[in-house]
Amino acid sequence: MSRKIISIHSFRGGTGKSNTTANVAAQLGLMGQRVGVVDTDIQSPGIHVLFGLSSGDISHSLNDFLWQRCEITEAAYDTSLQHNIPEPGAVFLIPSSVEVDEIVNVLREGYDVSLLTEGFKKLINELMLDVLLIDTHPGLNEETLFSIAISNALAVVMRPDHQDYEGTGVTVEVAKSLGVPGLHLVVNKTPSTLNADDVAEHVSDAYKISDVTVLPHCDELMTLASEGIFSLRFPDHPLSAQYRALANALVQS
Ligand SMILES: Nc1ncnc2c1ncn2[C@@H]1O[C@H](COP(=O)(O)OP(=O)(O)O)[C@@H](O)[C@H]1O
């Protein structure tokens, strides 16, 4: 398989980007892929929690790399052992800082987006990654556009909610105009009162996208409350099978 960059994005927050990213990463790792996960949601980082990394464990973050205080590989944490990902698979996490000063710095001063390209390349080469997953900040800004533009595949996550429908249309249009090759829609938190096939058909027609995954609202995932990666904790749950299928679809596109 060729080396791939896959962005997970949503127009609005709280759609389930970080959970989707963490589960796709874990499943790819179990399939034997070497995976990197970068938390580019610098303004509201969170995916490290799912991976069980506390702020005290993070001595170097993506922020340090962007301020040129460390190499990006120094901010890469190998989570494979902790999550029982056997070789040849591996999952590395590059977290963003949760320190107030670091976040405020980014909001005030921004950062040189071109450094990210350099960092991503270095991660792929030095950690010998098959896949680099990018957990993005919601909405459209310079960094997001950049991540989308350099991706081989993009998963746009939305809820079946009218506020999400409109914004997702904007993201999809932008992704299409940037010529992103593998465009996937993930409808997450779908209530059991809706028929998944109907939802898939509706969004597929509305956005002219054939690759659609409809994930249910899941009480067990909600109850896990980000204290772990769902598909590793509940490997036999139907939602875990859906995460596996999504992981396959994203790397194969
Ligand atoms: N399919 C789902 N069913 C129920 N709760 C979910 C589901 N996906 C995500 N959540 C919950 O929604 C919240 C936001 O998820 P998260 O992955 O952090 O979203 P984002 O990264 O887009 O902000 C979390 O509390 C998470 O547990």
Ligand SMILES: [Mg+2]
């Ligand atoms: Mg998130």
